[in-house]
Structure formats: C-alpha cells, structure tokens
Amino acid sequence: KQWYQRRVRGVATELGSLRAVDFKTQKNTVVTYDELDKKNEIVSISRSTKGNELYCTLAMNLINVFDTAENIYVNQYEMEGPLVDGFDIDDAFISCSKNGQIYVWRDDEVCEKFKVGENTECCVKSLNKEIISGGRECELSVWDVENQKATFTSKNVPRDTLDIRMPVWIQSISTLKSDPNIFCVGTHYHQFRMYDKRVKRRPVVDIEWGELPIFSLTADDKHCYLSNGKGDVGRLDLRTGGSICKYRGAVGSVRGLALHSAEPYLASVGLDRYLRVHHTETRELVHKFYLKNRMNAVVFTEAVIKEEEEEDVWKNLEEVNVKRRKLEAMWELQND
Amino acid sequence: SSGINAEYGYFIQTNLSTSMSENNDSKVPSIDSGPSISTAVNYHKLDIQNRKCKVVKRQMFTKMKAEKNKAKKKRKKADEEMRKALGDAAPPKPVPHTTESLRPADETAVDPDDEEVLKDAEQDEFSKYFNRDVEPKILITTNKRSSLETRKLLDELVNVIPNSEYVKRGKVDMKDLVKQSVDHSYTDILVINEDMKKPNSIILCHLPEGPTATFRLTSVKLKKQLKRHGNATSHRPEVILNNFSTRLGHSVGRFLGSLFHYDPEFRGRNVVTFHNQRDFIFFRRHRYVFKNEKRVGLQELGPRLTLKLRRLQKGTFDTTGGEYEWYYNHKQMDVSRRSFFL
Numbered sequence: 270k271q272w273y274q275r276r277v278r279g280v281a282t283e284l285g286s287l288r289a290v291d292f293k294t295q296k297n298t299v300v301t302y303d304e305l306d307k308k309n310e311i312v313s314i315s316r317s318t319k320g321n322e323l324y325c326t327l328a329m330n331l332i333n334v335f336d337t338a339e340n341i342y343v344n345q346y347e348m349e350g351p352l353v354d355g356f357d358i359d360d361a362f363i364s365c366s367k368n369g370q371i372y373v374w375r376d377d378e379v380c381e382k383f384k385v386g387e388n389t390e391c392c393v394k395s396l397n398k399e400i401i402s403g404g405r406e407c408e409l410s411v412w413d414v415e416n417q418k419a420t421f422t423s424k425n426v427p428r429d430t431l432d433i434r435m436p437v438w439i440q441s442i443s444t445l446k447s448d449p450n451i452f453c454v455g456t457h458y459h460q461f462r463m464y465d466k467r468v469k470r471r472p473v474v475d476i477e478w479g480e481l482p483i484f485s486l487t488a489d490d491k492h493c494y495l496s497n498g499k500g501d502v503g504r505l506d507l508r509t510g511g512s513i514c515k516y517r518g519a520v521g522s523v524r525g526l527a528l529h530s531a532e533p534y535l536a537s538v539g540l541d542r543y544l545r546v547h548h549t550e551t552r553e554l555v556h557k558f559y560l561k562n563r564m565n566a567v568v569f570t571e572a573v574i575k576e577e578e579e580e581d582v583w584k585n586l587e588e589v590n591v592k593r594r595k596l597e598a599m600w601e602l603q604n605d
Numbered sequence: 606s607s608g609i610n611a612e613y614g615y616f617i618q619t620n621l622s623t624s625m626s627e628n629n630d631s632k633v634p635s636i637d638s639g640p641s642i643s644t645a646v647n648y649h650k651l652d653i654q655n656r657k658c659k660v661v662k663r664q665m666f667t668k669m670k671a672e673k674n675k676a677k678k679k680r681k682k683a684d685e686e687m688r689k690a691l692g693d694a695a696p697p698k699p700v701p702h703t704t705e706s707l708r709p710a711d712e713t714a715v716d717p718d719d720e721e722v723l724k725d726a727e728q729d730e731f732s733k734y735f736n737r738d739v740e741p742k743i744l745i746t747t748n749k750r751s752s753l754e755t756r757k758l759l760d761e762l763v764n765v766i767p768n769s770e771y772v773k774r775g776k777v778d779m780k781d782l783v784k785q786s787v788d789h790s791y792t793d794i795l796v797i798n799e800d801m802k803k804p805n806s807i808i809l810c811h812l813p814e815g816p817t818a819t820f821r822l823t824s825v826k827l828k829k830q831l832k833r834h835g836n837a838t839s840h841r842p843e844v845i846l847n848n849f850s851t852r853l854g855h856s857v858g859r860f861l862g863s864l865f866h867y868d869p870e871f872r873g874r875n876v877v878t879f880h881n882q883r884d885f886i887f888f889r890r891h892r893y894v895f896k897n898e899k900r901v902g903l904q905e906l907g908p909r910l911t912l913k914l915r916r917l918q919k920g921t922f923d924t925t926g927g928e929y930e931w932y933y934n935h936k937q938m939d940v941s942r943r944s945f946f947l
Contacts, residue, residue: 286721307728480925481925481926481929482926498926498929499929500934520934520938521917521929521930521931521932540919541931542713561719561721561722561852
C-alpha cells in the first residue's frame with residue numbers, strides 16, 4: 270500500500286520545454302529538447318500505455334518520446350506539416366497532422382498512411398483502440414486503424430430557426446473513462462456536445478457554455494471538465510448536461526486540462542503562465558505554481574520512487590499537516 | 606493595539622479612547638513604532654461629531670486640533686533629542702507606509718537576467734522592432750461616427766507617435782479593419798473608442814498576428830489645457846517605461862514601447878513616458894534640458910493620458926473566438942487593495 274504517492278505533472282510549454290512539477294516537494298524541473306525556441310513549441314502531451322513514456326508533439330514536425338523515469342528524450346518520430354497529436358494503440362504509434370494525414374508507425378517505420386479529413390484540430394485515442402478526430406468543418410469521426418475506414422461519423426445539428434446551417438468547428442474532444450461509445454466535444458462556437466455512437470449520429474447533448482471557444486476538455490465517467498478562452502474552467506454533469514460549478518483562479522485562456530486518474534484533482538494550465546490544481550469536489554485551489562512560460566498541455570504522471578529515495582519519503586512525511594493526512598486517509602479508505 | 610493586519614493588508618485602528626476625561630498620555634506611541642494615530646488627545650472624534658451645537662462643535666474641534674499638533678511637536682522634539690543623544694546608535698527612522706510599499710511581492714516579478722524571459726522576448730511579436738528589422742507603422746482611427754473631442758485627441762496622438770496616420774473609420778468593422786490594415790502593411794492599429802461623445806478606451810492591435818490590448822482611457826488632457834505647455838517638434842521621442850515589474854507588465858511594456866521607433870532622435874530632446882503605478886499607466890510627454898549635471902528642466906508637451914489595461918488577447922481583435930492572455934475580472938481581481946497586476 271502506498272501511503273504516499275508523489276504526484277508529478279508534466280507540462281508542455283510554448284518555448285519547447287517540458288516542465289515537471291512535483292506535487293509534494295513543490296519542486297520544478299525543466300527539460301528542453303533542443304533550445305528554448307518557439308519553433309520547438311510542444312503542442313500536446315500524451316501518456317503511453319507501455320511504460321513511463323510521454324509523447325510530446327512539437328508544433329513543427331516532430332514527436333518526441335520522453336522517458337519520465339530517466340528524464341531524457343528517448344525516441345523521435347518525424348512527420349510533415351503542423352502536428353496535432355501522437356499516441357499509441359497496441360503495437361502501433363499513431364501521429365496526426367493538421368492536414369488530416371495520419372501515419373501509423375510500427376517498429377519506428379511508417380506502415381500505413383491515411384487521411385482523416387482536412388483541417389483536423391484534434392485527434393484522440395478511443396477506448397476501443399480507434400482514432401477519433403474532428404476539426405474545422407470536419408465532423409467528429411471515429412476511424413478504425415486497420416481498415417482505415419470511419420466506423421462512425423457524426424451529423425451536423427439541424428438548421429436553426431432562420432434556416433441557416435450551423436457551422437462546425439471542433440476544438441477539443443474527450444472520451445469517457447470507461448464507456449467506449451460516448452464522446453464529448455467542445456466547439457469553437459462555445460458549444461458542448463456529447464455523442465453516443467449507439468444511439469444516433471447527431472449529438473445527444475448540445476449545450477452552450479460560456480462565450481468563447483472551448484479549448485480543452487477532459488472527462489470522467491459522470492462529469493466532464495471544460496475550459497474556455499477566457500479562463501473559465503467548469504464542470505458539467507454528463508447525465509443532465511447541466512453545469513455544476515466553476516474552478517476559479519485562471520486569468521487567461523486555459524489550454525490544457527488533466528484529471529488525476531485516482532484522486533479528485535484537476536490540473537489546469539494556460540496562457541497566464543500558472544499551473545493550478547483544484548480539488549474537483551470542494552473546488553479548492555490546492556496548488557498554484559508559477560511556471561514562467563505560456564503553456565499548452567498538462568499530464569499527470571507518477572514519479573518512480575526508487576529504493577534509495579525512500580528515506581527522503583519518510584522525512585517529508587512529517588512536514589505534511591494533519592488536515593492533508595486526514596484527506597488522504599479518507600481517499601485511501603474510499604479507494605479500498 | 607493598532608497595527609497592520611497582515612492578512613488583510615490594511616490598517617486596523619483598535620485603540621480608540623472612549624471617554625473624554627481619560628488621560629491618554631500613557632498611550633503615546635513609542636518612537637520606534639510605525640505610522641500611528643495621535644492618541645494623546647482628550648477628545649474623541651465621535652464626541653465632537655455628535656454635538657449638535659455648531660459653535661461648541663467648532664470650538665471643540667479647534668481645541669482638539671491644537672492639542673494634536675502640540676503632542677506631535679512634543680514627539681518630534683523628543684525624537685530629535687534622542688537622535689542627537691544617541692547619534693549613530695539611534696534606531697532607524699520609521700518609514701511611512703505607502704500603497705506601493707505595502708504591495709505584496711509578486712511571484713511573477715521579472716528578473717532581468719532570467720534566461721526564459723530573455724528567450725521569450727527574443728522571439729515574441731515585438732522582437733523585430735527592438736532589433737530594428739521593421740519600422741512601426743501605425744494606423745489611428747476612432748469608432749464609427751466619432752465626435753469632436755475624440756478627433757482632437759486623435760490629432761495629438763498622430764503627432765506623438767512617429768510614422769502614424771489617421772484614417773477615417775467609415776463603416777468598417779473591426780475585423781475587416783484588421784484585414785485591410787494587414788494588406789496595407791501597417792504594423793499596429795490604435796482605435797480610440799468613445800462613450801457619451803468622450804474618448805473612453807483605446808484598442809491597440811498589433812499586426813499581423815500580434816496581441817491586442819484594450820485599455821480604459823481616462824484623464825485626457827490635451828495640449829492646450831496644460832499650463833506652460835510646449836509645442837512638439839517632429840523629432841522621434843525616446844521612450845521611458847517605468848515600473849512594469851510583473852510578467853504581464855513586461856509584455857504590456859514591450860507592446861507600448863514597440864509603437865515608437867527604436868531609434869530616437871536625441872537631438873530633439875523629446876521623451877515619452879509610460880509610468881505604471883498601481884495598474885494605472887500614465888502617459889506623459891516632455892522636452893528636457895540639462896541645466897547642469899544635477900538639474901534638469903522639463904517642459905510638458907502634448908497630451909496627458911491615463912490608461913488601465915482591461916484585456917490582453919493573444920491574436921488580433923476577435924472577441925468571439927479569441928484567446929485571452931489576461932482578462933480583467935472584477936470578482937477575482939478586486940479582492941485585495943494591495944495587490945496589482947502590472
């Protein structure tokens with residue numbers, strides 16, 4: 270039983286540095302791939318299913334593989350065009366560019382290429398080992414990697430009362446934690462939509478949230494967390510589609526959200542150069558770190574505690590105050 | 606006891622004397638306490654305020670004032686004597702608090718040697734101007750159908766900013782304006798908006814993709830309203846940016862500085878100052894003359910403005926689809942009277 274889990278966040282920045290912030294010791298480490306340069310801007314990070322690796326997608330044409338245990342860049346995938354995302358599905362590694370081009374890599378070589386649609390703005394891995402993509406005038410579609418065909422394409426909402434077609438611009442997609450058939454989508458026109466593959470092609474839930482494009486989305490089984498171009502970070506209930514609460518603090522656009530897999534913490538990162546961690550239930554701002562750059566993405570990782578470091582762990586335990594211990598004990602009990 | 610409540614950052618007065626007859630000499634604050642209220646008086650202000658008869662009220666007040674001044678003189682004298690007696694060993698003089706001195710240290714304060722800040726500055730939208738690769742070319746307009754006061758301010762601003770042009774707004778929307786300006790190779794747009802026929806806000810949009818800053822504009826004084834004003838020449842001014850200490854302030858400061866050529870004509874002895882104090886940016890324009898090594902003469906030219914940053918947006922003007930780097934939110938930001946953002 271791990272009484273004490275060091276929670277570390279990997280944060281991607283505009284100038285190309287990957288910063289890791291340690292939750293407990295409040296330390297801040299910076300790793301850069303090349304030099305601090307805008308051309309090395311990291312657009313997104315995703316965790317790999319295999320080990321301790323992170324896939325960092327640079328804006329230009331590279332996806333770097335970073336090993337969190339060793340703290341070095343291990344591998345690299347190169348692909349043309351401004352890139353959107355990269356992640357792995359089973360044995361294959363998949364990289365997606367803004368043109369909609371998807372490369373499937375096996376053993377570091379490109380095996381297959383196919384197109385997902387022009388102007389892809391986001392691309393996400395589904396629980397069924399498929400690719401979900403969407404973009405500007407690019408409907409949400411779910412692609413099967415082997416057959417290179419779309420298994421599900423969404424349909425646009427009906428025309429409005431003036432008989433004008435509603436424009437489509439998907440800025441963020443998220444899957445749920447356990448249900449592989451439901452997808453959450455945030456659009457440029459500040460709409461939140463939820464699609465259910467089994468029910469129909471049009472969105473099951475379609476709400477307006479906020480006044481600015483929804484740049485980042487992450488979802489749990491019951492709730493989904495959105496963020497805005499203005500700094501509004503909110504929580505929606507997925508059953509009703511109703512907004513529950515907001516997590517205050519962010520001042521500029523929040524571009525990256527991450528939910529901790531086990532514990533109720535939400536990390537948000539954005540243009541105001543701060544990393545904030547909120548408790549999802551109490552909405553309390555638990556941690557706030559000033560990281561000097563504008564940031565694009567966050568990810569929760571777990572630091573590997575080696576045997577030699579265990580002494581440090583015991584020393585640090587005493588600094589923790591009683592309230593936090595009680596909270597942690599509570600969560601431990603709940604998780605058992 | 607009185608003192609500064611660290612949590613709230615303001616001064617709490619807790620030792621009010623409650624009765625008139627009580628001798629409060631024992632509560633005279635010691636010399637090394639900070640700023641304090643004079644408590645060595647026999648009148649409490651409420652006793653005076655509650656008096657109905659105006660004559661008596663006035664008398665009591667004058668008496669109170671006289672006693673206060675006396676007590677103050679006494680304290681000062683005692684302080685002087687103590688300092689004379691102790692000489693160097695005297696405790697340091699208490700420094701009075703100001704809003705600036707009570708400002709909590711900002712996490713985001715910029716260290717001028719910070720590598721990341723320097724790298725960011727090397728590659729941001731303004732680096733070309735500070736490298737003198739590009740010359741700024743500014744388009745100044747107003748809102749649609751502007752009134753006289755705004756146009757007067759316009760004329761003055763066109764004089765202040767070198768290489769700027771006034772173009773009538775006509776019926777052009779803001780987004781179209783941005784597009785057209787990019788086509789005509791302008792580098793910045795300055796739009797003066799008005800409310801109730803008076804200039805109210807300034808939108809500074811950097812082109813082609815640069816940040817857009819929206820400022821609230823107050824305290825506009827045109828050249829003719831200033832006493833003993835001078836007439837500016839066409840020399841390019843030097844720019845002084847004061848007190849832009851936080852990271853946000855640093856960006857805004859660079860933005861404002863990039864409007865002017867990074868190649869001033871020192872012969873003209875013109876200075877444009879953007880002085881930031883408590884989130885208000887004071888714009889002044891002077892001509893200076895060094896009378897000798899220590900003394901400088903200043904003559905004020907041109908308009909006086911006060912700007913307050915409302916929003917800083919990452920791209921060009923786009924209120925529906927844009928990303929904000931900083932958005933003024935009254936509920937979140939007006940929490941403390943002591944903390945500021947620039």
